[in-house]
Amino acid sequence: MIYADKSTRIVVLGATGNQGSFHLERMQQYARTVGGAGVVAGVTPGKGGQVVSDVNVYDSVREAVLEQDAQVGVMFVPSRIAKDSIMEGADAGLDLVVAITEGIPVHDVMKAVAFAKAHDCAVIGPNCPGLISPGVISLGIMPTHLTMPGKVGVISRSGTLTYAVVDALTQNNIGQSTVVGIGGDQVIGQTFVDVINRFAEDENTQAVVLLGEVGGNLEEEGAHFAKEVELPLIAFIAGVSAPPDKRMGHAGAIVFGGEGDAQSKINRLVAQGVPVASEIADIPRMVQEVV
Amino acid sequence: MKLLEDEAKEIFRAYGIHVAKSIVLDKWNDESFALIQKEVGDLVVVKALVSVGGRGKAGGVLLPEATPAGIQEACEQLLGSEIKGVPVEKVLVEERLSILHECYVSITIDRLKKSPIILFADDGGVDIEELARDQPAAVRRAHVYPLCETVPEYITRYIVNQKSLQEISQDVTVDATMVAEIKRTVNILYQIFVERDCTLVEINPLVLTHHGVYAVDAKIILDDNALYRQDIACNRDLSxxxxxxxxxxxxxxxxxxxxxxxxxxxxxxxxxxxxxxxxxxxxxxxxxxxxxxxxxxxxxxxxxxxxxxxxxxxxxxxxxxxxxxxxxxxxxxxxxxxxxxxxxxxxxxxxxxxxxxxxxxxxxxxxxxxxxxxxxxxxxxxxxxxxxxxxxxx
CATH class of the missing domain: 3.40.50.261 (Succinyl-CoA synthetase domains)
Structure with a gap:
């Protein structure tokens, strides 16, 4: 498990909204099932004093940290105020903000991530499903019933693709240590390298499945780093059929000026010695071969 | 969302980057020539207003004779034609500058560094991707820390190098005034990049003339996630x-x-x-x-x-x-x-x-x-x- 454990105290940023209150409840349920500390506070400016699923809501993250000793934020606020929310969380001393919100302007993301880094706060996302360590903690919106505890890490730029792969792993009796959705945007906080770095230090993780897609070259960077830290890697790249210069749902999934198209990405990964699955269904078998 | 050249230049003009005089035409009529003469002059460039790469090579930029017939022919040739499959609905008729030297400057986002990156080449007007591949040293790059409101002076000093510019552009005297003006252009371009929520701003070429520094082409791509705060109701890149x-x-x-x-x-x-x-x-x-x-x-x-x-x-x-x-x-x-x-x-x-x-x-x-x-x-x-x-x- 990486980033958080059973004792991690969660604050939900944007706790009173539709998404926020729904997922607060689900994270809390999971915490009860596994016996974790769970969600200790919610934050919505102007709604301090309310209660959501037995959790106190505060006006500011600072109050949530002071009153409830919150350590990690999971953010559901609307995209227009997301930059402020991430900066507030970092300034209040959170170690990690998991940014679920999608559609945040990229300039806001760059500023918020730089600010958080300067305050020693890691950002996962934005535009991501968060992370889950099966049997330990859920920080986000991943469907917990598909997962099972085990020794394989999963890192992905896409939500449902992650679910499909986790489902396939579980069906083949391959458990997961931690599943991290790093987000589909052009600029994201924690990249493959950062997460692989954490997995490398996690005794419980024996191999990592890297789920990438068209756009950028974060996957290659991650693969290079995994080799350095000697962590076995299996990759899958979505978007082999993506036409150039079209945005395939994710803001970051655009093949621009010939950079980051799926086939050349796959070729570069293969050149680094990384096994690349051509279909999701092949992934469990390939994982079994390296573990 | 991609902006067309005239839209991008309108933004440049508003922020104080020099652009040549120009008008936009969607059809040629009896008053067109008089209008061009009044607003632009006789010596013009006619450009198809389409957002496709390699427009010049595809025949989308014409240099007509400085006569009514010549300009009319150029405009009519482009209007209604197709450039790389995109129909030309409007043309930009622009003053033809006497160019002494062409540079390249752009600002985009580096995903790995999670920050804006400025690219500058002393020799512009070319295919920058080709240049970056064949002569990587010819393109100077600098990242700007995202929380900087403006480009720090040490970066513009590195990007705009008087000595190397002078060596390459021998037809023009690259003096302190010229260097200051190029730096000023880079600074404004960064301001536009940030304030207008761009994912790309590019001037290729940025030209040096006897009358100063001009943006002869202009490319802007806006962040689709930020259109709401740029007063753009619908993304017209979409069908x-x-x-x-x-x-x-x-x-x-x-x-x-x-x-x-x-x-x-x-x-x-x-x-x-x-x-x-x-x-x-x-x-x-x-x-x-x-x-x-x-x-x-x-x-x-x-x-x-x-x-x-x-x-x-x-x-x-x-x-x-x-x-x-x-x-x-x-x-x-x-x-x-x-x-x-x-x-x-x-x-x-x-x-x-x-x-x-x-x-x-x-x-x-x-x-x-x-x-x-x-x-x-x-x-x-x-x-x-x-x-x-x-x-x-x-």
Whole structure:
């Protein structure tokens, strides 16, 4: 498990909204099932004093940290105020903000991530499903019933693709240590390298499945780093059929000026010695071969 | 969203970057020449206003004789023509500057460094990707820390190097004033990049003349996530169907194949498209679209998405591939029935209330596939069969 454990105290940023209150409840349920500390506070400016699923809501993250000793934020606020929310969380001393919100302007993301880094706060996302360590903690919106505890890490730029792969792993009796959705945007906080770095230090993780897609070259960077830290890697790249210069749902999934198209990405990964699955269904078998 | 050259230059002008005098024409009439003479002069460049790369090479930029007939001919030649398949609806008639030297400058986003990056080349006007590949040292790069409001002086000093510029541009004296003006242009360009929520601003070429520094071309791409705060109501890079999809909050891309696709989540939807290519590509069978219906899709959204797909011109069959914790299969099933489809549909659903969904569909004669691979293979076979039947008829 990486980033958080059973004792991690969660604050939900944007706790009173539709998404926020729904997922607060689900994270809390999971915490009860596994016996974790769970969600200790919610934050919505102007709604301090309310209660959501037995959790106190505060006006500011600072109050949530002071009153409830919150350590990690999971953010559901609307995209227009997301930059402020991430900066507030970092300034209040959170170690990690998991940014679920999608559609945040990229300039806001760059500023918020730089600010958080300067305050020693890691950002996962934005535009991501968060992370889950099966049997330990859920920080986000991943469907917990598909997962099972085990020794394989999963890192992905896409939500449902992650679910499909986790489902396939579980069906083949391959458990997961931690599943991290790093987000589909052009600029994201924690990249493959950062997460692989954490997995490398996690005794419980024996191999990592890297789920990438068209756009950028974060996957290659991650693969290079995994080799350095000697962590076995299996990759899958979505978007082999993506036409150039079209945005395939994710803001970051655009093949621009010939950079980051799926086939050349796959070729570069293969050149680094990384096994690349051509279909999701092949992934469990390939994982079994390296573990 | 890409801006056209005249729109980008309007922004440049408003911020104080020098651009040549120009007017935009959408048709030639009796007053056009007088207007051009008054606003621009006789010696002009006529450029097709289309947002395609390599416009000059594709014949979209003309240098007519300085006569009424010459300019008219150039305008009429471009208006109504096509540049790389894009129809030319407007032309930019612009003053022809006497260029002493051309540079290159752009600002974009470096995903690895999570920050803006400025690219500058002493020698511009060329294909910058080619230059960056063949002579990497010829392109100077500098990252700007995202929390900097302006470009720090040490960066502009590095980017704009008086000595190397003077060595390359021998027709012009690169004095302190000229250097200051180039630096000023870089600073303004960064201000535009940040304030206007750009993912790319590019001046190629940035030209040195006896009268100062001018942006002869202008390229701006806006961040689609930030259009709301740039007062842009609709993204016109999208087709009519794509704009309709945006209204419903779907991510939709129109493609030209036969198999319509609905998925939830960008990655899974993309993987669905990839599998269609894998199984059908060899037979010329391709996806007709990309449609990510989003999380927690209800009956209404599902039937709307399906009805949109039915408008695709080459559609033969639909694949719906939904997976997840918050997607309720009974809602999806009701949406499929409500859409009242005229085309066959291959269904793969997994999630909450799966059994209820299956029962609803089963009652109306729809089957379901356990694996996405199977649904896709069935769709490919269907297209093949339909094409075979049609051949049989003729």
């Amino acid at each position: 009519t169907l794509e704009q309709e999809a945006e209204k419903y909050g779907f991510s939709f891309v129109e493609l030209d194949g036969q198999i319509g696709v609905i998925g939830n989540g960008a990655g899974l939807t993309m993987a669905t498209l990839d599998l269609i290519h894998r199984h059908g590509g060899g037979f010329g069978i391709r996806p007709a679209n990309f449609l990510d219906v989003g999380g927690g899709a209800d009956q209404d959204r599902v039937s709307r998405a399906l009805q949109m797909l039915e408008q695709l011109p080459n559609l033969k069959v639909i694949v719906i591939n939904l997976l997840g914790g918050i997607t309720r299969c009974d809602e999806v099933a009701k949406g499929i029935l409500a859409a009242d489809l005229s085309r066959p549909i291959m269904i793969r659903l997994a999630g909450t209330n799966e059994e209820e969904g299956k029962a609803i569909l089963h009652d109306r004669g729809y089957g379901m596939y356990q694996k996405m691979e199977d649904a896709i293979v069935a769709a490919v076979l269907h297209v093949q069969q339909e094409e075979k039947n049609r051949e049989g008829c003729t």
